Amino acid sequence: MRGDSGKPGCGRSLLIGTIAAGLLLVVLGRRAGWWRDPNRLFTAFYDLIAPIYDRWAGEGGLMRPLRRELVDMLDLEPGDQVLEVSVGTGANLPLMCEKIGPSGRISGVDISEGMLAQVRKKLPSIPCAVELRQGLAEDLPYQENSFDAVLHLGAINFMTDPRRALEEMDRVAGPGARIVVSDETVAPVGGLRSLLSMAILRLVPRLRPPTELVPDPHPQLHYLAGGYLYAVTWRKA
Ligand SMILES: C[S@@+](CC[C@H](N)C(=O)[O-])C[C@H]1O[C@@H](n2cnc3c(N)ncnc32)[C@H](O)[C@@H]1O
Numbered sequence: 285m286r287g288d289s290g291k292p293g294c295g296r297s298l299l300i301g302t303i304a305a306g307l308l309l310v311v312l313g314r315r316a317g318w319w320r321d322p323n324r325l326f327t328a329f330y331d332l333i334a335p336i337y338d339r340w341a342g343e344g345g346l347m348r349p350l351r352r353e354l355v356d357m358l359d360l361e362p363g364d365q366v367l368e369v370s371v372g373t374g375a376n377l378p379l380m381c382e383k384i385g386p387s388g389r390i391s392g393v394d395i396s397e398g399m400l401a402q403v404r405k406k407l408p409s410i411p412c413a414v415e416l417r418q419g420l421a422e423d424l425p426y427q428e429n430s431f432d433a434v435l436h437l438g439a440i441n442f443m444t445d446p447r448r449a450l451e452e453m454d455r456v457a458g459p460g461a462r463i464v465v466s467d468e469t470v471a472p473v474g475g476l477r478s479l480l481s482m483a484i485l486r487l488v489p490r491l492r493p494p495t496e497l498v499p500d501p502h503p504q505l506h507y508l509a510g511g512y513l514y515a516v517t518w519r520k521a
Contacts, residue, residue: 308329321444322442322443322444323395323420323422323443323444326395326396326439326442326443327395327396330372330394330395330396330398330399331396331397331398331399332398334373334396334398334399334401334402335398335402337372337373337399337402338373338375338402341375342373342375343375343376343378343379347375350508350509350513351375351376351379351437352379353508354376354435354437354464354466354508354515355376355379355380355383355435357462357464357506357515357517358380358383358433358435358462358464359433359462360380360383360384360388360432360433361383361384361432362383362384362385362387362388363384363385363387363388364383364384364388364389364432364433365384365388365389365390365391365430365431365432366380366384366388366389366390366391366431366432366433366434366435367390367391367392367393367424367426367430367431367433367434367435367453367456367457368380368390368391368392368393368434368435368436368437369393369421369424369434369435369436369449369452369453370393370394370395370421370436370437370438370439370440371392371393371394371399371400371403371416372394372396372399372402372403372438373399373402373403373406374392374402374403374406374407374410374414376435376437377390377392377403377406377410377412377414378409378410380412380435381410381411381412381414384412385412386411386412388412388413389412389413389414389415390410390412390413390414390415391414391415391416391417391426391430391431392414392415392416392417393416393417393418393419393421393424393425393426394416394418394419395418395419395420395421396418397418400416400418403416404416421436421439421440421443421449421452421453422443422444422445422448422449422452423448423452424452424453424455424456426456427456428455428456429456429457429458429459430456430457430458431456431457431458431461432458432461432462433457433461433462433463433464434453434456434457434461434462434463434464435464436449436453436464436465436466437466437467438466438467438468439467440465440467440494441467441468441490441491441494442490446490446494446497447494447497450465450494450497450498450499451499453465454498454499454500454518454520457520458520459520459521460519460520461519461520462517462518462519463517463518463519463520464515464516464517465494465498465515465516465517466508466513466514466515466516467513467514468491468512468513469485469491469492469493469507469511469512469513469514470484470485470491470511470512471507471511471512471514472485473507473511477511481511493505493514493516494516495516498516498518500518500519500521502518503516503517503518504516504517504518
């Protein structure tokens with residue numbers, strides 16, 4: 285298992301937050317019949333929780349080492365142009381900006397206007413050029429070969445069309461660009477936990493790392509945060 289963000293506290297708090305959010309989504313989604321199109325459900329959900337998202341999963345606290353580890357995987361250089369797909373409230377922007385410096389440029393896209401409104405409040409404190417767009421991961425509003433690196437954290441598992449979103453990330457990445465995609469899982473990491481993990485993954489297959497959906501024959505798979513998070517990475521051909 286890779287990295288030091290593997291502190292169980294971080295993984296557990298992610299899992300507890302996810303279970304709480306999941307229960308809320310099941311209740312809301314059933315009432316509105318939203319499960320037929322998860323993207324609609326998640327737009328409403330993230331618009332609703334945007335003002336309090338940073339208290340639970342903002343850039344500080346338990347999530348910070350994990351965010352740093354993912355940003356490190358991007359191999360960013362000064363002056364790079366980087367895209368975060370599902371940028372949320374912008375919690376990863378300061379870390380990416382540190383790496384690319386004032387000559388670099390960050391683009392962020394998210395389905396939720398509410399989340400993007402939170403990022404806009406932070407922009408004055410981020411010393412990099414940041415451009416934000418409202419849009420779908422499955423239909424990215426950028427031309428092909430536009431970025432030196434692409435990051436995604438936290439939504440791919442339950443998108444309406446994860447394969448399409450991964451293809452889109454690959455399309456907009458430039459030749460040789462690093463793509464890092466991360467979301468929750470339950471890694472089979474030994475003993476009783478392995479059995480439990482296998483049962484959970486069978487029950488909720490969308491928690492499996494999407495290595496087979498990636499448009500690259502040999503993506504790398506890392507486990508982080510005590511095995512409660514995966515990172516699938518590849519380079520654009
Ligand atoms: C758990 S948050 C993660 C936010 C941010 N990446 C972070 O690290 O804090 C998931 C984000 O994905 C966005 N999202 C969900 N489905 C999406 C889709 N199909 N296209 C674009 N964004 C999406 C949500 O609006 C939300 O902002």
